[in-house]
Amino acid sequence: MNTKQLQEGIREINLNYLMLAQQMIKKDKPAAIFRLGISQDLVEVVGDLTPTQMIKMAASNMLLCRFRFDNNLLSNLLEDYSKGRMMSQAHAAILMSAQPVEELA
Amino acid sequence: MTAKTVLGDANQVRVAIDLIEMGARLQLLQQETSLSRERLLKLYKEVKSESPSKGMLPYSTDWFMSWQANIHSSLFMDTYQFLVKNAGIDGVQALISAYRLYLDHIQGIENSEPVLSLTRAWFMIRFFKAEMLQLASCTECGGDFVTHANELDANYVCGICHPPTRAGKTKAARLAAAAQYA
Numbered sequence: 001m002n003t004k005q006l007q008e009g010i011r012e013i014n015l016n017y018l019m020l021a022q023q024m025i026k027k028d029k030p031a032a033i034f035r036l037g038i039s040q041d042l043v044e045v046v047g048d049l050t051p052t053q054m055i056k057m058a059a060s061n062m063l064l065c066r067f068r069f070d071n072n073l074l075s076n077l078l079e080d081y082s083k084g085r086m087m088s089q090a091h092a093a094i095l096m097s098a099q100p101v102e103e104l105a
Numbered sequence: 106m107t108a109k110t111v112l113g114d115a116n117q118v119r120v121a122i123d124l125i126e127m128g129a130r131l132q133l134l135q136q137e138t139s140l141s142r143e144r145l146l147k148l149y150k151e152v153k154s155e156s157p158s159k160g161m162l163p164y165s166t167d168w169f170m171s172w173q174a175n176i177h178s179s180l181f182m183d184t185y186q187f188l189v190k191n192a193g194i195d196g197v198q199a200l201i202s203a204y205r206l207y208l209d210h211i212q213g214i215e216n217s218e219p220v221l222s223l224t225r226a227w228f229m230i231r232f233f234k235a236e237m238l239q240l241a242s243c244t245e246c247g248g249d250f251v252t253h254a255n256e257l258d259a260n261y262v263c264g265i266c267h268p269p270t271r272a273g274k275t276k277a278a279r280l281a282a283a284a285q286y287a
Binding site for chain 2: 028029030031033034035039040087089090091093094095097098101
């Protein structure tokens with residue numbers, strides 16, 4: 001994968017992420033806050049983006065979203081097969097809800 | 106909470122319909138909406154096309170302590186508290202949103218069914234307000250789990266980190282496994 005492909009991939013993910021996030025926010029705000037793990041202010045900002053703004057934002061070489069779990073959680077998610085799907089999924093959700101949301105500084 | 110205006114009344118009916126669809130008992134509806142008992146009864150019959158079940162509500166804090174129930178109720182309670190803290194909603198709105206998220210979550214996993222009913226979820230919130238139940242952090246994974254209030258839980262370990270020996274090995278699970286190989 002060369003740099004150009006890499007940057008294209010990043011832009012695609014950015015646009016997908018922003019579009020999905022906006023759809024979730026328009027459908028059900030509290031649920032979107034829970035699922036995205038971002039604060040109310042940030043939800044307002046993303047929810048109000050126009051398509052042009054979204055494309056401009058997505059056209060960056062940096063990923064706009066990042067991992068929202070620490071090592072503990074990650075190891076739990078990976079332990080899927082040893083404990084059964086139901087348990088590891090529920091566990092992941094329980095641990096994630098204990099995490100702080102991403103906020104605007 | 107008041108339904109003095111037409112809009113307010115419509116809102117209350119909307120909330121009541123949501124609650125009935127999620128399986129609320131009549132007592133819950135009476136507490137959480139300002140509609141009269143007669144109207145709620147009528148609404149219930151229209152939505153579910155059957156009479157609401159009668160009798161006592163499941164009133165016990167011990168139910169939340171058994172292994173599977175505890176994980177489900179912890180999942181719901183963590184979602185609920187997350188919404189109250191981060192999404193700026195409260196009361197019955199938070200109950201509806203959190204319960205819907207809980208159902209979505211359980212339905213997204215194969216071979217699992219919701220264990221916690223809406224009425225029990227509502228009771229749990231009341232138990233928390235009455236300080237009969239509380240959340241304790243697991244010392245191994247750091248997640249918050251439902252426990253009795255004032256329990257000695259300095260070294261609390263949750264049911265997922267240390268499942269009881271026979272946890273999840275029910276007759277239903279055995280039958281499902283057998284059906285898979287057959």
